Amino acid sequence: MTNKELVSAAGQLLGKSEHSWNEATVQVAALVPDGSSRRFFQLRGPDRKAFIAILPPENDGRGIAEATSFHRIGRHLRQAGVPVPEIHAFDQVTGLALCEDLGDQRLYEQVAEQGIYQSLSLYEQAVRQLARMQVRAAEGFDPAWCWDTPRYDRQLMRERESGYFLRACCTDLFGLDFDREAVEAECARLADEAAQAPAHFFLHRDFQCRNIMLTGHEVRFIDFQGGRLGPLAYDLASLLLDPYAALPQTLQEQLLAVYLEALHEEIPYNAEQFRREYVFLALQRNLQILGAFAFLSQVRQKSFFVQFLRPALGSLCALLAKPEAAGYAALNHLTDQCRQELEKRS
Known part of the structure; x- marks a missing residue:
């Protein structure tokens, strides 16, 4: 998935108009994962609000299953009052998840x-x-x-x-x-x-x-x-x-x-x-x-x-x-x- 495709897919999931949310108005920064083969990006929209986009690894048949677990378990944990990031949107087909940006301090x-x-x-x-x-x-x-x-x-x-x-x-x-x-x-x-x-x-x-x-x-x-x-x-x-x-x-x-x-x-x-x-x-x-x-x-x-x-x-x-x-x-x-x-x- 190219940056342009990522921005477009994220915009659709978030209900953004193509006029306000596109490759020209959204900043994309790739993030370096630890041991994971998943792909992470920070998307910062024109209103300066940032999201973390997570994609399954390419050519990995189990990647969609892992992404689906992330979505389902994450929603359950948040409902149980666990301090996890909010998952704003998820696409079952691509496994793309858009999450709350918690910053970079661990x-x-x-x-x-x-x-x-x-x-x-x-x-x-x-x-x-x-x-x-x-x-x-x-x-x-x-x-x-x-x-x-x-x-x-x-x-x-x-x-x-x-x-x-x-x-x-x-x-x-x-x-x-x-x-x-x-x-x-x-x-x-x-x-x-x-x-x-x-x-x-x-x-x-x-x-x-x-x-x-x-x-x-x-x-x-x-x-x-x-x-x-x-x-x-x-x-x-x-x-x-x-x-x-x-x-x-x-x-x-x-x-x-x-x-x-x-x-x-x-x-x-x-x-x-x-x-x-x-x-x-x-x-x-x-x-x-x-x-x-x-x-x-x-x-x-x-x-x-x-x-x-x-x-x-x-x-x-x-x-x-x-x-x-x-x-x-x-x-x-x-x-x-x-x-x-x-x-x-x-």
């Missing part, structure tokens, strides 16, 4: 510019809003809206998380020779443990500081099109383990306590049970992060992600050292192999 930039401790109140706001979203957005959520899988389950853990880590990170990126049978057995046991957590809550599945926008002093959540039903602790782990920010352990504990306080305002949930579930779901998330960063840096040739492999491996080691994670010797050894290989390449 929690990621806030931490980089102001520091983690100066950003603590925003993190506290984010985890409180997270607890509300997970509970309230689960009500009336239709799994048919999901373009990928309707629920976070054991199969997804094995294929998209531990399997992703072994394939993209350990084999493809580092070329490691390891005891695959022993590691696979431990990954299966880890998935069994993680799958014990109740999974009927709303799961964002990529809840990290680059997906949290800031408008003034308010947090806003984006990139929710992969949402589905799942357990509570996974999204919290995504934020607290986030290699982009590398939160100190003391702050992780502090924010976990704030989250539990907010959760208990919504539903009764045993705190000790949650903390145990958190360890296993955090391990799953950590494996997914490493698989994704390895894939994006090597296959997609996005060198930006290489710098985050070290903190991600560090957090995986710290999780495996917890008492709840005792008995994962093969996975522990493999993590050490990854760290050693990364050091060789530094």
Whole structure:
């Protein structure tokens, strides 16, 4: 789709006249995505109001399905009171979505510019809003809206998380020779443990500081099109383990306590049970992060992600050292192999 075609399509969706809304009166700026293959543009009309236009990747058969999920889930989240951008219009045929422009300040930039401790109140706001979203957005959520899988389950853990880590990170990126049978057995046991957590809550599945926008002093959540039903602790782990920010352990504990306080305002949930579930779901998330960063840096040739492999491996080691994670010797050894290989390449 050319810029002229994009402007014309957006104008039709917004009910604009061709006289006032055309290539001559609308400014189009392409935006650089992170790991996504979707295409993003800022459209600024003659009245200076800006919209974010999102298009599916070209020649991707699943792109329309993903775009449709973005629209349906986004509308549901907003109706549930979740701080997500307003979706002004959507075209089912092209997958074009026109959204509220939230600006360019993310929690990621806030931490980089102001520091983690100066950003603590925003993190506290984010985890409180997270607890509300997970509970309230689960009500009336239709799994048919999901373009990928309707629920976070054991199969997804094995294929998209531990399997992703072994394939993209350990084999493809580092070329490691390891005891695959022993590691696979431990990954299966880890998935069994993680799958014990109740999974009927709303799961964002990529809840990290680059997906949290800031408008003034308010947090806003984006990139929710992969949402589905799942357990509570996974999204919290995504934020607290986030290699982009590398939160100190003391702050992780502090924010976990704030989250539990907010959760208990919504539903009764045993705190000790949650903390145990958190360890296993955090391990799953950590494996997914490493698989994704390895894939994006090597296959997609996005060198930006290489710098985050070290903190991600560090957090995986710290999780495996917890008492709840005792008995994962093969996975522990493999993590050490990854760290050693990364050091060789530094």
